Amino acid sequence: MTTIPNTADSTAEPDPFDALRPRLFSIAYRMLGTRADAEDLVQDAWLRWRQNTDQAAVQSPEAWLVTVATRLAIDRLRALKVEREAYVGWWLPEPLVESERTPEAAAELASELSMALLWVLERLSAEERAAFLLRQVFDHDYDEIASLLGKTEAACRQMVHRASERVQQTRARFDVPRDAHRRVVEKFIRAAQSCDRDAIQALLSEHVELVGDGGGKVPSLSKVLHGAFRIANLFWVFGRRWGPHAVYQHALVNGEPGLLRYVDGKLESAMAVATDGEQIVGIYAVRNPDKLTHVPQSLYC
Template sequence: MTTTPDAFAATRPRLHAIAYRMLGTRADAEDVLQDAWLRWQQADQAALQSAEAWLVTVVTRLSIDRLRAAKAERADYIGCWLPEPLVEVEERTPETMAELASDLSVAFMWALERLTVDERAAFLLRQAFDRDYDEIAAMLGKSEAACRQLVHRATERVRQGQRRFEVPRHTHRELLAKFMHAAQTGQTQAMEALLAADAEFVGDGGGKMPASSKVLQGGHRIANLYGVLPSKVEGGVDYRLAEVNGEPGLLRYFGGQLESAQAFVTDGERIVAIYVVRNPDKLQGIAQQLH
């Protein structure tokens, strides 16, 4: 099938979605797409039966190679590793909706971190991008039976590591607005009432900003963590509602400077998990975007 010069551009959103979900950072995803584009330019495009299939295979394999290297680097990462947040300050645009066609919440990406490289690739290709097992086998260089087993194991591990609830968007946003107001004014008891007793808090400072090296548990403990900030931070603490990886979240500012991007999981009545990215390297893109 003859391809067109725009085939790469037309497929780019899907390619970026695959690379980001595999790698968790925009910089790594963009590097993979750049390498894929160079290979695309060198390929005999007219001889390809499917430009999209070829490009997806190339991006998947490049992402796997890069993720293997990243896994070794993350073994030395200080504290918890969370993905680089994707932030939209306003409501989703049609373009954003297309980008978020499959799950990329911070909670989901956090759960993916417990998978091996091959499990992550097989699981995402099957569950997020609906690829057939014969395609996955060809991309990963494994048998269909092996790929089915990879997806099965990955699905079980993701379920164990992710707390999922089907909550209406407006409910999520309203609960978060209440939490934001309480946090803004240091109302510890009000925050604790909005948090599940067994709520979890995951912070990523990357060794560059203070953050717990382990997952913190307990609504009372988390409420106190937020409650002391207004009186301790010079210049004050401010919050802003935002879309963080496709879900209602918060941006927090210390003295007018972006300090963190925060994602929340709720059961519709209480907040059950909070993911806070403080690592300044992962916030650079957000700050540039807002400016």
């Protein structure tokens, strides 16, 4: 893997790429769903930027780089969709896990990165996903999106409209304060840790869904699980089996309060949690060890 050097130099003009690198990674991750693919794409965009011999003539480096990154992401996602058809079980994005961050930064990231949103976006075509993200997440004008995708403005408006409808139909959207979200997750952790089936079920919406991703590497759900009773029973059975050997720990998963589960001190899964502020409406459990390499592997590390 080629490493992108730090192009900043106190004696030279700052390279626009350095300031735009986080934005390019954001686009790439939201399109592709894994850290490695996103980093590879950003490196590819950097190489193309360095090979552009007339950078001074580029009126807007941001527009140039966003265009390159988005087009690369569309091409890469088309190839990945073919690969993911052979994936064992359900495919979830690689979770971005942090122990904590400032409330301001967490609030900024949550609506853009939530696992629930990325799970829905997996059902869109590559161009629909790009158009939706550029408009709804990165606030690009339709003329910019049309130029970037090589489509008419009308076509882009239609793509964003269709994508927005699918998002609304598939996932209830809630504007939940971060503190309320965290309180629900913490109550759930206490209920699951104490193996209290009634308390677990009370925290789950009637229409809650649980999606598991083991990638064929570890056992996981073969279908999406629905309903408070069934999901509560699953956590209760797990708690009965492992008892105090299973420990839940709060963490930020894709910018929102979620949890990590450890068994015998070793990481077993990372779970993103969607909530309406009172109950949990979705749990997205990543167990594929290939997607957990950036998560603390031991409970006390």
